[in-house]
Amino acid sequence: MTTVTAPPAEAPPRRGAPEWPARLGYGTAGFALLVAGWYGAYLLGLVADGLLPRPDEVAVAAWRRLTGQGLLTDLRISVTRVVIGVALGSALAVPAGFLLAWYRPVRLMFGPLVGFFRALPPIALVPLVIVYFGIGETARISILAYAAFFVSVVVVHEGVASIEPIYIKAARSLGATEPEVFRRCVLPLVVPQFLVAVRVALGVSWATLVAAELVAAHRGLGAVIQNAGDFMRVPDVYVGIVLIGAVALVMDQLLKAAMGRATRWQERTGG
């Protein structure tokens, strides 16, 4: 073996991993297919007349609501609720997941409890939350935080539990104390799992939020859908649906970008 002095070459792009223009192209093509299929379904009359609007009708409705009816406010309100809920829930999930994975008595005592609460769909708690918190922002955000927490805590727990003990041993042999092991080994190793947890929590929270807004809210994308539905304004229902999907997609892409940055050190397959 020779002593190599040259720095390692930049890793070549992996085969099959398109760079961003190609990525964007493929992604757009996927949506174009969806829109084409939508027009197809409309033209073939697969759905009774008047119940399936054309995509351009939806676009017009979106424009009308954007300019005249404060759609942006609804969007902002929903996004804020989701972001705060997920941030609270998943931030609390990190210490909780760590404690569950690290200390056997904690796991034995609280593991089943987590399983119990995790099984309850957050929507089922809406009536109770209304009883205790009323129908204000606290009520909605606490439901979202609940949903995000129980999704994340399992992922964080698994992430911490699957850390190779050799790294912990190595850190201890270098003199690391328990807090140092946590900060310098456990945290960096859990970051990738944590971001996965946040991605999953975001998905669950959007679903929960819309359901919560359908029931009890005046503003927000769920309320937009509900109100439009009450008046049989089908294009407006589609506006709400498309917007929710679009915002969730953007958030997911942002998180994926953060993940790529935070997990540069990892070997991974399948982008």
Added chain:
Amino acid sequence: MSEAIGFRNVRKSFRRRGGELPVIDGADFALARGEFVSVLGPSGCGKSTLLNMAAGFETADSGEVLAGGAPVTGPDHTRGVVFQQYAVFPWLTVADNIAFGLRLAACGIPRDRHAAIVERYIGLMGLRGFENAYPKELSGGMRQRVAIARAYAPGPELLLMDEPFAALDAQTRESMQELLHDIQLTERRTVMLITHSVEEALFLSHRVVVMTPRPSRVSEIVPVGIPFPRTPETRLSPEFIGLRRRLEELLRGLSAAQASTPKEGRAA
């Protein structure tokens, strides 16, 4: 010479289904400061258990493990470990791996000296140009160099190496032995090396401790009288070959004795 690490009549069993499995049945030897000692023995004889007790990962059932005269109670920064598996931290660059121990509260080396120390070991271990590489970009041999540098950097008095080159190919292995030999010429730390390679033990050590099969005790302690520095030619010298033949025969005899002993038949 004062003692760096000592085993005093150490015994250790592991609990298995259906009873106790005695692993170490009376280890009694010590390493003087600055001494390089290899522990050699048939596989499964509990060599790594000895190292784990010296590191503080495991405790003896009876007897004592003393580091600098004081009983070992847990792992700490005065006894560095190089593991057989690649235990370099995958989330840190080469330089940050080497600096890991320096940055811990226990180390006590002032912060403004860290960069120079890291730089020194980068040079000694032939890692220049790889300072900012992540372990995934390195070969097995390079990763093990990082692991060795990381263990030396905070300046532990004792280094415990658990078959550090076992996973490497033969050529890399030899060059790593020479690298470790050269580092020891300048660093002169106390090293306890666990290995199953007679050649590796002879090339690097002042003395070789030969263990019997499980439940194992010290069979023989063989001084290697060959002066340092040693070179690749040393491996071909009559003295080296003679010692090598003697140790190989000793190990063969121990394995044969194990094979002919019924499993439960422990000599009283």
